[in-house]
Amino acid sequence: MRVGPFLAHMKTNRFLFLIGAIAALSSLSAAEPNSPTPKKPVSDEYQGVKVQDDYQWLEKDDDPKVKAWSESENQKTRAYLDKLPDRAAIEKQLTDWYAKTSPSYSGLISRPGILFAEKFQPPKQQPMLVTLASADDLKSEKVLLDPNALDAKGTTAIDWSVPSRDGKFVAVSISQGGSEDGTLHFYETATGKALPDTIAHVQYPTAAGSAAWNGEGTGVYYTRYPRKGERPDADLNFYQQVYFHKLGTADTEDTYAIGKEFPRIAEVQLEASRDGKYILAKVENGDGGDYAHYLLGPDGSWRQITQFSDQVKAARLGRDNALYLLSRENAPRGKVLRLPLDTPELAKAVMIVPAGDAVINRLEPTADALYVGDLLGGPSQVRRFGLDGKGEAMVPIPKISTVSEMVALEDNSLLFRDVSYTEPAGWFHLVAGKAEPVKTALVNTSPVSFADIEVTRENATAKDGTKIPLNIIRKKGTKLDGQNPTLLYGYGGYGVSMTPGFEFTRRLWFDRGGVYVVANIRGGGEFGEEWHKAGNLAKKQTVFDDFAAAADYLIKQEWTRTEKLSMLGGSNGGLLMGAMITQHPELMRAVVSAVGIYDMLRVELAPNGAFNVTEFGTVKDPEQFKALYAYSPYHHVVDGTKYPSILMLTGANDGRVAPYHSRKMIARLEAANKSGKPVLLRTSSSAGHGIGTALSERIKQAADQYAFLFAQLEMAAKK
Numbered sequence: 001m002r003v004g005p006f007l008a009h010m011k012t013n014r015f016l017f018l019i020g021a022i023a024a025l026s027s028l029s030a031a032e033p034n035s036p037t038p039k040k041p042v043s044d045e046y047q048g049v050k051v052q053d054d055y056q057w058l059e060k061d062d063d064p065k066v067k068a069w070s071e072s073e074n075q076k077t078r079a080y081l082d083k084l085p086d087r088a089a090i091e092k093q094l095t096d097w098y099a100k101t102s103p104s105y106s107g108l109i110s111r112p113g114i115l116f117a118e119k120f121q122p123p124k125q126q127p128m129l130v131t132l133a134s135a136d137d138l139k140s141e142k143v144l145l146d147p148n149a150l151d152a153k154g155t156t157a158i159d160w161s162v163p164s165r166d167g168k169f170v171a172v173s174i175s176q177g178g179s180e181d182g183t184l185h186f187y188e189t190a191t192g193k194a195l196p197d198t199i200a201h202v203q204y205p206t207a208a209g210s211a212a213w214n215g216e217g218t219g220v221y222y223t224r225y226p227r228k229g230e231r232p233d234a235d236l237n238f239y240q241q242v243y244f245h246k247l248g249t250a251d252t253e254d255t256y257a258i259g260k261e262f263p264r265i266a267e268v269q270l271e272a273s274r275d276g277k278y279i280l281a282k283v284e285n286g287d288g289g290d291y292a293h294y295l296l297g298p299d300g301s302w303r304q305i306t307q308f309s310d311q312v313k314a315a316r317l318g319r320d321n322a323l324y325l326l327s328r329e330n331a332p333r334g335k336v337l338r339l340p341l342d343t344p345e346l347a348k349a350v351m352i353v354p355a356g357d358a359v360i361n362r363l364e365p366t367a368d369a370l371y372v373g374d375l376l377g378g379p380s381q382v383r384r385f386g387l388d389g390k391g392e393a394m395v396p397i398p399k400i401s402t403v404s405e406m407v408a409l410e411d412n413s414l415l416f417r418d419v420s421y422t423e424p425a426g427w428f429h430l431v432a433g434k435a436e437p438v439k440t441a442l443v444n445t446s447p448v449s450f451a452d453i454e455v456t457r458e459n460a461t462a463k464d465g466t467k468i469p470l471n472i473i474r475k476k477g478t479k480l481d482g483q484n485p486t487l488l489y490g491y492g493g494y495g496v497s498m499t500p501g502f503e504f505t506r507r508l509w510f511d512r513g514g515v516y517v518v519a520n521i522r523g524g525g526e527f528g529e530e531w532h533k534a535g536n537l538a539k540k541q542t543v544f545d546d547f548a549a550a551a552d553y554l555i556k557q558e559w560t561r562t563e564k565l566s567m568l569g570g571s572n573g574g575l576l577m578g579a580m581i582t583q584h585p586e587l588m589r590a591v592v593s594a595v596g597i598y599d600m601l602r603v604e605l606a607p608n609g610a611f612n613v614t615e616f617g618t619v620k621d622p623e624q625f626k627a628l629y630a631y632s633p634y635h636h637v638v639d640g641t642k643y644p645s646i647l648m649l650t651g652a653n654d655g656r657v658a659p660y661h662s663r664k665m666i667a668r669l670e671a672a673n674k675s676g677k678p679v680l681l682r683t684s685s686s687a688g689h690g691i692g693t694a695l696s697e698r699i700k701q702a703a704d705q706y707a708f709l710f711a712q713l714e715m716a717a718k719k
Contacts (some may be wrong), residue, residue, distance in 0.1 A: 021374035030221045035067065037667040046619045047626075048442055051635065055667045057208030061652075070663060070683050077647075077680040084707045086717065091703035094505060098699065100447035103502065107160075108135075108415060111167030114189070116144075118158065125154025125694040129161055129172065131189060134685050135415055135427055135440035137185060144192050145172060151205075157692030159203045162401040163189065164217035165276045169247070171220050171361070173203045178688030179653045180205045182355065184222060185476065186247065199251045203227050204696050205655035205689065206237045206608045215276020219246040219295075221257055223268050237607045237655075238264045242281060258294060258302045264610045278341060280317055286643040288614025289313065289495050290534065293324070295344055305344050305529065311528075312337075312346075318365035319408075325349060333528035334360030343634055352389025356578070359528040363413065364406040367430065371395070371414055373403050375497055377527055378457075378520045380678040382406070382416065384430075396436055398423065400455055400471070402499035415440070421473050422450045424502045433435075448507040452476050455500075460519075460553035463545050469520040470550055472559065475510055484517040485713040486560035487553055488588075491570035492543035493616055495532035508706055512715040515559055521546035529595065537617045544579040551580075551587050563589050567707050570594035571657060571689065572711045574648075578633025578665060581643060590645040590712035595657050595689050598665035600632035601625075606658040634661075637668045641677035645712045649701060651687035658709040659683065680708070 021086050039054035106116040107128075115135060120127040126147040133140035140235040147156045157636055159173035162657070170387060173182035176334070182203025183336040204211030204223050211222040224243040241259025241512060248341055258281060259268065272279050279296040290308040293315050303681055305323070306312040313334070314326040323338040323344065336353035339346065353360070353372060358381060362373030362469050365387070374384045378404040382395040385593040388577060401420035408414060411433055419425035426442035428437035454476045478484060487509065491498055498518050500598040506516055520526045523535025523543040536545040551567070554560050565588045569577040574596015581591055601619055603609040617624030629635060646669060650662040666681040682704060689695040693701075 006308070014099060022190075023691055033603055033640045035314060035434055036671060039671075044601070045520045047622050049625075049629070051601060053602075054601075055664045058663040058667060059658070061659065066663070069667075069682075073663075073666065074683055075682040077414060077682050080678055080680060081682075081704050081707055084711050086267070087703060087707040088201055090508065090706050091699060093508070094122070094699045096156040097447040097504060098695065102424075102443075104447040104478070105427065105442045106405065106417065106425075107369055108405065108417075108427070109161075110407055110409045110415075111163050111165070112410050114163075114208060115164050115172065116161065116167075117160075117490070118342075122695055124148045125209075125696060126692070130171070130349075135442050137406065138441050142192075144170065144189060147174065147185060150174075151176070153686075154694035154696060155686055155692075157477060159692070160258070162211045162213065163222070164213040165215060165272065166217050168217060169195075169213075171213070171222070173209055173211075175692060177686060178651055178690070178693055180208075180655055180688060182209055184220075184245075195247065197245065197247055197249075197251070199224075199245060199254070202225075204237050205612055207241075207265070208269075208270065210270045212272040212279050213271035213276075214244075214272075214279075221270055223257060224254075224259075235264070238610070240266050240268050242270065254287040254651070257296070267611070269315055274319050276315055281381070282315060286611045286614035287494055287530075288536070289531035290614070291315075293325075293340075297341070303344065305339070306346055310346060311529075314361075314363060316363045316365055317341075318370075318387070319367040320365070321483045322387070324363050324370060326363055326366050328529045330335055331355035332500045332530040333358065335373065336360065336363065336370070338387070338389070351388075353385060359525065361525065362403070362406060364408050364624075366408040366412040366414065369414075371406055371408075371416075372522075373406060373695045375499070375526055378402075378471060378497060378499055378518075380418075380499065393435075395430060397428075397556075400457065400500055402501070404499070410552050411461060419502050420500045421455045422453050424504070435467065444502075446502070446504045450503050450504075450507070453510060458553075458557075460546075460550045462522075462542075462549045466522070466546075468522075468550055469545050470518070470553065471498075471518040471527070471584075472515065473506070473517070474515040475513075478513075480558040482558040482561045483557075484560050485513060485564045485566070485709075485715045486517060486554055487566050487568055487709065488517045488518040488519060488547070488554065489568045489573070490521050490534055490547045490550070490576055491569065491571075492521040492547065492576055494523075494536075495525035495529065496572075497525045505702055505706075511718060513713065513718070514712060514713075515556060517550070518548040519547055521550065536615050538570070538623055540616065540627065541631050543576060543581060544631065547576055548587065549585050552586070558667065562587060564713055566590040566592070566713055568592045569596070571596065574598070574657070574661075575600075575633065579631055581646065581669075582638075583631075583634045584637040585641055585643045588644050588707055590647075592647045592649075592709065593662075594649040594663070595651060595654055596648065596661060597657050598661045599634040600628040601635065603658075603661070608656045609658070634665050637672045639672045640674050641672055643669060643673045643677065643679065644675070645677040645708070646679045647682065647705065647708045648680065649682045649684070649705075651684045651689060651693070653686075656689040675711075 023632040094491045103121040109116040115132045129145040132401035163170040175182040184199040184202045211224040242257040267284040281294040293306040299633045311329040323339040335355045337349035339349040358374035364371040405417040414430040426443035430437040573595045578598045619625040650659040
């Protein structure tokens with residue numbers, strides 16, 4: 001399972017890994033030092049190169065000495081952050097704002113006469129599963145499952161849910177403590193009553209999980225990891241396969257469906273057709289972006305439709321007995337193929353939407369139309385076609401916004417969720433035959449106004465001359481005088497695109513004169529597969545060069561200066577932060593890096609790390625090892641260097657990026673740093689990679705980050 005983007009780019013904007021808040025005194029510029037972390041040198045050999053690792057002992061999560069070290073680092077971090085003059089006030093402000101936010105709805109699924117939705121309603125800690133008669137009938141809302149009622153601590157979360165074709169039952173994966181280790185439960189929609197059936201370990205961070213109901217609603221096909229004893233312990237979070245469970249039976253009676261031929265790092269997503277006749281299995285080969293597709297037909301047999309080499313990146317079952325395919329074969333920005341299900345052979349697929357300048361990244365078929373979601377370097381557009389690809393029409397959406405979800409309703413109309421940097425998300429309804437979509441009752445409102453905020457897109461120039469778009473968000477009238485505190489955010493991996501998103505907590509940043517910038521660097525998918533491939537495997541350094549070029553641009557154009565520039569990234573973006581710290585320590589004043597990857601030579605040894613080999617490469621390949629070792633942040637910390645102020649965050653239950661990456665990186669930086677600036681590690685015992693984190697913990701994390709950055713950039717509160 002890819003390590004995932006952060007901030008407003010994660011699922012439904014739920015996972016704040018934003019920034020911190022507060023103005024600080026010069027006397028607080030450095031944290032109290034810990035005793036030096038003991039060095040216990042270990043030598044590993046890769047491709048004939050011996051590499052010494054002084055802190056490999058910190059990889060052992062359960063070692064009492066590691067736990068003691070981690071707790072000591074937490075105490076040092078808390079001692080620093082809690083002394084900042086406004087830290088408590090910032091947390092209170094965020095808590096108050098969250099209490100005033102409207103509910104937000106995401107993950108809509110349509111069934112006859114009913115909508116299923118994930119509803120997040122602060123101050124509740126976790127989103128709930130609800131039903132609605134329509135997107136305009138809020139009075140019809142019923143809570144089907146409330147994890148907050150199951151767990152007073154707020155650490156129980158819904159991973160995903162899938163209703164049966166008739167909507168009478170819903171299958172829900174539930175996990176605890178941010179672990180994403182999900183157990184499948186079943187509920188009656190009308191009553192919310194739990195059925196006795198449960199299936200353990202259908203979801204995990206490595207390959208995620210999914211389910212699809214059979215046409216009769218009597219059972220589900222679901223993703224299944226090996227049970228203990230079926231494979232060695234080291235493989236229990238790999239080799240995902242598909243099984244069938246009949247309601248009312250023990251999971252020990254479940255039957256194998258497909259998957260023995262799938263790769264060890266297969267990631268499987270299931271989809272059922274509206275008529276219940278077909279089940280589609282989309283199989284990704286790790287996180288590199290290559291997919292194979294398998295179809296279960298009415299005859300009860302599975303057949304492979306596409307192979308990894310076919311470059312079909314997505315597929316959707318239509319209502320017209322056809323399969324719609326998003327292909328990047330000789331079309332890096334995508335084309336759409338239509339394949340009749342009565343002859344499901346890829347060679348018989350017909351191109352209905354040719355490749356163009358826009359990057360096709362989303363398909364939503366109805367009975368009489370195909371809606372295509374495109375990327376234009378970050379922002380979105382939506383086009384409507386007939387099922388034959390004719391009659392193209394543009395669907396009006398706000399400028400510099402993104403359509404993050406599209407849902408076809410039973411009457412063949414369309415619901416879509418749109419959000420921008422300055423407007424909260426809202427669901428729109430487009431009725432067939434109408435040119436303009438209408439905003440529904442499912443609209444987010446913000447506790448603060450962004451009426452004085454504007455966004456423009458400018459371009460930095462990369463080393464090779466490539467234009468790198470920057471989304472620059474700030475108060476109207478901001479002067480280009482080099483004095484603006486600026487936060488530069490980036491990701492750059494897995495073909496994941498940094499699209500517009502609204503985050504009301506940024507009001508804290510703007511009110512202290514801050515500029516917020518999102519960089520659309522390579523490694524993402526903003527301009528298609530070529531944009532992604534230009535920044536993965538042995539070309540990963542391009543990602544870091546693009547981000548450095550973005551920083552240089554902001555300084556040269558006098559948006560900011562080095563002393564007022566900060567950087568933020570999480571997960572794969574944490575790797576980006578590690579590279580910036582080690583390659584350009586003089587370029588910025590402060591860095592916040594969440595759940596990051598830093599030791600590129602050992603990352604593949606962790607369960608989820610193996611899934612990332614198709615994105616990063618492997619030390620087992622001579623050329624890929626050379627590239628990995630050349631930029632691995634942990635191995636490029638240099639003694640005696642004056643590093644910027646650094647705050648790293650990790651979660652003890654993170655199954656996507658092993659927490660030891662942050663531990664080792666901080667230990668190495670503490671030993672090497674000569675700037676006197678703080679180098680801090682914050683470990684959350686009740687969180688993982690971010691998904692499923694309780695709201696109260698997310699607020700504390702955000703307050704810490706704002707406080708840290710305000711202190712380092714000397715951003716005093718405006719009076």
